[in-house]
Amino acid sequence: MAGCQAYGCHNRLGKIKGKSFFRIPDPSKKGGNKRDTKKWLDNIGITCPVNEFKFGKNKVVCEDHFEKTCFERDLQAELLNYSQKRKLLKPGSVPTLVLGTAKTHRATENAKTHRQKTQKHTRRQKMQRHTHGDRKCKDTGGDRKHK
Numbered sequence: 001m002a003g004c005q006a007y008g009c010h011n012r013l014g015k016i017k018g019k020s021f022f023r024i025p026d027p028s029k030k031g032g033n034k035r036d037t038k039k040w041l042d043n044i045g046i047t048c049p050v051n052e053f054k055f056g057k058n059k060v061v062c063e064d065h066f067e068k069t070c071f072e073r074d075l076q077a078e079l080l081n082y083s084q085k086r087k088l089l090k091p092g093s094v095p096t097l098v099l100g101t102a103k104t105h106r107a108t109e110n111a112k113t114h115r116q117k118t119q120k121h122t123r124r125q126k127m128q129r130h131t132h133g134d135r136k137c138k139d140t141g142g143d144r145k146h147k
Contacts, residue, residue, distance in 0.1 A: 002021065002057070002058035002059075002060050003058075003060075004021065004060060004061055004062040004064075004065070005024065005044055005046065005059055005060065005061055006044040006045060006061055006062070006064075006065050006095065006098060007044060007045030007046075007098065008045075008098065009062060009064065009065070009098075011062040011064065013058075013060065018083075019062055019063060019064075020062070020063040020086050020087040021060040021061065021062050021063070022060060022061055022062075022063070022066075022089055023055075023057065023059060023060055024037065024040050024041070024044075024053075024055060024059045024060065024061060025037050025040060026055040027050060028055075034050055036092065036094065037050050037053075038050050039094045040061070040094055040095060041053060043065075043094060043095050043096055043098075044061055044065065044095055044098070045098070061095050063087055064097065065095035065096070065097045065098065066089065066093060066095055066096070066097065067096055067097060070089055070090055070093035070094075071087045071088065071089060071090065071093075072087075072088040072089070072090050074088070
């Protein structure tokens, strides 16, 4: 089952009735644009290069990550007073919203902060693995000092 690819989002296709999902644009397909695809990936927190990303029908982003101005109005639905089945994105729209716990944040700021925290956490874990007190470290052949 397809799920929203935005960092920290747990929305799944088919679980929430009435929620629209949009495929991440594939630059190799007709009308695709590598620059726009890179914006999409950066804004939803995916750090791999565009040429390494695996595109497919299950690589989607939910409507929660787009500003209201990114959607086309369905005038027919408004005039006939019925709800629109599926929201439509305006051409060139890019996900810019990442859902936070307290408020909505701009995606680029959130992705950058996440990468910094992850790098710090990884460095801390590596240091903890090599801190053994008075015991000898197996990884360095008995030296307690690490480079």
